[in-house]
Amino acid sequence: MDLFSCLLCLLVAWASIYIVVSARRRKSGAGKLPPGPVPFPIIGNLLNLGNKPHESLANLAKIHGPVMTLELGCVTTVVITSATMAKEVLQKKDQSFCNRTIPDALRAHNHNQLSVVWLPASTKWRTLRKMGVGV
Structure with missing residues (x-):
């Protein structure tokens, strides 16, 4: 196989995996999560954060709103960038968000x-x- 054929096979495999993962995510109830940028396979939205994550999150909040979903690697994370939304989540919805993921x-x-x-x-x-x- 020449280099072009190998790259074409890798591209088709990557696209297939991405489509399958996206379809499973939609079926699994992830539609209940807030909007956010489209994640890449495996690495998620890590590239969206860049060198200055606080500035990147502020820019993403302008696009997607004060509450958004990010995929940090394989971990789905809900990010809250507004003080009023943080108050609501931490005071009114505290039982829903009180548990942590245990490594x-x-x-x-x-x-x-x-x-x-x-x-x-x-x-x-x-x-x-x-x-x-x-x-």
Whole structure:
């Protein structure tokens, strides 16, 4: 095979993977997420952030609004750039956003079971938090 044929095969494979991933994302309920820039396969929107992410996020907010979805690698992230929207999310919708994604490295060593940072909001979390504040 010559170089052109190899590049053409890679382009077709990349386009096919992109179409399949996009179709799955639409079917999986990702339509409920806020709008955002179109992500690239595998790397997502990491190229959109550039060297100065705060400026890039401000520019993206002008285009997509104060609440947007970014794909940072394989992690879907909702970015809030407005103070009023942040207040609403943190005060009125706090139960929906209170849990964090636990990294696999912490889960492998069971650090997620006794750490106030990684526990979901529950009675165990409240007890550990009270113990930490009382010290």
